[in-house]
Amino acid sequence: MKISEISEQTGFSTDTLRYYEKIGLIPPIKRTESGIRDYAENDLKRIEFIRCMRNAGIPIEPLIEYIDLVRQGDQTIEARKKILIDQRDQLQSKMEEMQETLDLLNYKISVYEEVLLNREVELLGLEE
Numbered sequence: 001m002k003i004s005e006i007s008e009q010t011g012f013s014t015d016t017l018r019y020y021e022k023i024g025l026i027p028p029i030k031r032t033e034s035g036i037r038d039y040a041e042n043d044l045k046r047i048e049f050i051r052c053m054r055n056a057g058i059p060i061e062p063l064i065e066y067i068d069l070v071r072q073g074d075q076t077i078e079a080r081k082k083i084l085i086d087q088r089d090q091l092q093s094k095m096e097e098m099q100e101t102l103d104l105l106n107y108k109i110s111v112y113e114e115v116l117l118n119r120e121v122e123l124l125g126l127e128e
Contacts, residue, residue: 001039010051025064058087
């Protein structure tokens, strides 16, 4: 697959894909005889994993560390697991903070809805 196809499928710009390859987040991509990147299905799976992690707000640095450990083989499974657990815990904390914010917003919206409903009742002269 060409870089433009991968870009379209993943939502990453072609510049981002090149950058991720440059910093080692994506392994070097095979190239055609004319030098055009030729992504394989395995490359797409790695990029989808990265996209998922980035969409969750996980920084690039732990992802690079994780990918480096993957390349080192099965002896790094415990270290990889620790990275994922640490990132999961941070994500869980962010989600709890976001839930608090969402709850506050929902409360404020309900207060305004009540105020607007009371105004409507007053305007219609339906108050008792």
